[in-house]
Structures are given as structure tokens and as C-alpha cells.
Amino acid sequence: RLYNPYEWMGMQEKIKSRYTMEEERLMFDAIMQGKTVKQALKLYVQAMEERKNKAGGAAGGGEEEVELF
Template identity: 50%
Template sequence: MSKAETPLELSEEQWLHINETITMLTLAVAQIEASILESEKSFGRLTQSFTTIVETVNAAPDPSTQAHELRLQLDGLKKDVHNAVVDFQFFDRLAQRLCHVKESLGELGGLLQARERLDKPEEWKNLQQELKGRYTMACEREMFDMILNGVAIETALAHFKANYLDEMAKQNEDDGDIDLF
């Protein structure tokens, strides 16, 4: 490899490390994709099961006054199922995050492979802004900014955790409905 072929004048050994990094990124992407596919299948089955249960409960005839106890139990079951479906949203969020990570790793690998782009700061800034733009929650974008600004990952994650529950509570107040993506 001549110096003209390496814009950063990297040695063969350095390019080998970059190529090995790209290989490892590709493996990580494959694992993430497998996790997404598996979680989507399970999530779909769980959602369908709970939807069927709710439809069954809703279709039950209004019990007579003698069966008031049954109605209370059915109402409790309906509430529990609704709460469980809301809790299953975590699978969807997991799949979304894994998808973002997969795409980010793929794009990072692409940048690492493109020797002509590797030493251009604007390419890195563009990649960072594109990745940040995929985050839907403010606390995710804040964590991203904190990490880019050199804040320790533990600190950024603690900030995320502290704000995540508040943001989720606010979203649930605003929506009021089950939000399956």
C-alpha cells in the first residue's frame, strides 16, 4: 500500500485494526438484527394474545346483579391486561433502540472503510448529527450530547435514567392510550 492510498498515512497494521474493527461492528450488527427479529415475533404474539383476552372480556354479557362479583373480577382482569399491554411497549422500544444501534454501527463501519472520508471532521460531525436525529426522546438526545462532550458514560446513563421515567410518565399522560409502534 502506497502513501498515496492512505490519506491518513496509516500503516498496514493500523488499517488492519480498522478492518478488524469493521468486522466486529458487522458481527454486532448481525446480533442486533437477530435480536430485533426475535423480539418482534414474540412481541406480535404477546400483543395478539392480550388483544384477544381484552376482546373476550369486552364481549362478555353484562352480568346480573347476582353476578356482581364476576363483573368486578372481569373489570380487574381488564385493567390488568391493559397494564400488561402497556408494559409490553418495552419490547417495541428495545427493538427501536437496537435498530438505531444497528444502523449507527453500520454507518460507522462505512465511514471507517471510506479512507477518503476518514480524516474529514465534517464527515464525523454529519454522522453524529444524523445519529442524534434518530432519537425520539429528549433524554436520549441529552445523553448523546453528554457523551459527545466527554462526560463519563456512567454519568450520562444516570442522567438518562433520572429523566427517562419522568419523560415516560409525561408521554403516558399526554397519550392516555396504549401506544404500540
């Protein structure tokens, strides 16, 4: 199982499915594509800022989204 590429792909998908936010999945994909942690975190922060800007414009500003799980 250790050297089976299908096992690795399955494990990656299982890990990815545990993330609840699209930004987290984006960061995970960046790491899997070989980007550095610093690069992946930069993508995550940019995506979070974009989401915040979209939510601010749609909600009239100032309100934050809360994720319940």
C-alpha cells in the same frame, strides 16, 4: 473522509436524529461532550424521572406514556 471533521459532525447528527426521545438525545450529547457512560446514563435516568413526575402531575397520576413508532 475519515479525518474530515465535517464528515464526523454529519455522522453524529445523523445518529442523533435517529433518537426519538429527548432523553436519548441528552444522553448522546453527554457522551459526545466526553462524559463517561455512567455519567450519561445518570443524566438519562434523571431526565426520565423528571418526565415521569411531570406526566404524573399533569395526568392526575399513575398513567404512563407509551411511545408508538
